[in-house]
Amino acid sequence: MEESEKLNDIWTSRWNERYSNEAFAYGEEPNNYLKEQLIKLPVGSILFPAEGEGRNAVFAAKMGWNVSAFDISQEGKNKAIRLAEKKGVTIDYQVGFLDDLNFEEGQFDAIALIYAHFPAKIKSSYHKQFDRFLKKNGTIIFESFSKKHVDYVKVNERVGGPKDIESLFSIDEIKTDFPNYTIIELVEQVIELNEGLYHNGTGSVIRFVGQKN
Numbered sequence: 502m503e504e505s506e507k508l509n510d511i512w513t514s515r516w517n518e519r520y521s522n523e524a525f526a527y528g529e530e531p532n533n534y535l536k537e538q539l540i541k542l543p544v545g546s547i548l549f550p551a552e553g554e555g556r557n558a559v560f561a562a563k564m565g566w567n568v569s570a571f572d573i574s575q576e577g578k579n580k581a582i583r584l585a586e587k588k589g590v591t592i593d594y595q596v597g598f599l600d601d602l603n604f605e606e607g608q609f610d611a612i613a614l615i616y617a618h619f620p621a622k623i624k625s626s627y628h629k630q631f632d633r634f635l636k637k638n639g640t641i642i643f644e645s646f647s648k649k650h651v652d653y654v655k656v657n658e659r660v661g662g663p664k665d666i667e668s669l670f671s672i673d674e675i676k677t678d679f680p681n682y683t684i685i686e687l688v689e690q691v692i693e694l695n696e697g698l699y700h701n702g703t704g705s706v707i708r709f710v711g712q713k714n
C-alpha cells in the first residue's frame with residue numbers, strides 16, 4: 502500500500518471511530534449559520550461535502566431541497582441515513598474521496614461547507630472542484646474554524662476543530678479559492694458553539710456566503 506493510501510486509511514478510521522458512538526458528535530440540529538442562510542434561498546439542489554452524521558443535509562431535505570452529500574466515513578453515512586429516516590426525508594449520501602465520486606459540472610444550485618475541514622494539502626483544490634459543480638449564480642455557504650481558532654482550542658479542547666494552523670481558514674484563502682464570486686458576506690467572527698459532543702464553547706470562525714458570477 503502506498504504511503505498516501507495508508508494516511509487516507511488512518512484519517513478515515515479516525516472519523517469512523519468518532520461516529521461509532523450512539524450520540525451525535527455535532528448534534529442532530531443543523532448548524533445555526535447554515536440554517537440562517539439556507540432559508541433565504543429558493544429551494545433547489547444542494548451538495549454537502551464532508552457531511553458527517555447528516556444534521557445539515559437532513560435539515561435541507563426537510564425544507565424541500567434535493568440533497569446530495571458525501572463523506573469518507575461509512576459510520577457517518579449510517580447515522581445520517583437513520584436521521585433522515587427519523588425525520589421522514591431522503592438524501593443521496595455517497596461515501597468516498599472526491600476523486601472517486603462523480604458529481605457533474607454545474608450540477609448544484611448551492612454547496613454548503615459546514616466545518617468541512619479537509620486535510621491542509623487538499624483543501625484549496627477541493628474548493629476549486631466544488632466551484633465547478635456549482636451552477637452560475639449558485640451559492641456557497643461556508644462556516645469553518647479560522648486560523649485564530651488555535652488560541653481558542655488551546656484553552657478549551659471541548660470547542661473542537663483542527664489544531665494545526667494549515668488546516669484552518671483565513672479570509673484571504675477564501676478570496677483566493679473563490680475569486681469569481683460576489684461576496685454576500687465574508688467575516689471572521691468569534692462565536693459560541695453548542696453543537697453535540699465536540700463543538701462546545703467559544704471559537705473563531707470564517708463565515709462566507711458567495712454567489713458565483
Ligand SMILES: C[S@@+](CC[C@H](N)C(=O)[O-])C[C@H]1O[C@@H](n2cnc3c(N)ncnc32)[C@H](O)[C@@H]1O
Nearest residue numbers: 516527551552553572573574598615616618619
Ligand atoms: C468536523 S466534521 C463536520 C461534519 C459535518 N459537516 C457537520 O458539520 O456536522 C468534518 C468531516 O469531514 C470529513 N472529512 C474529512 N476529510 C474528508 C475528505 N477528504 N473527504 C470527505 N470528507 C472528509 C470527516 O469524515 C468529518 O465527517
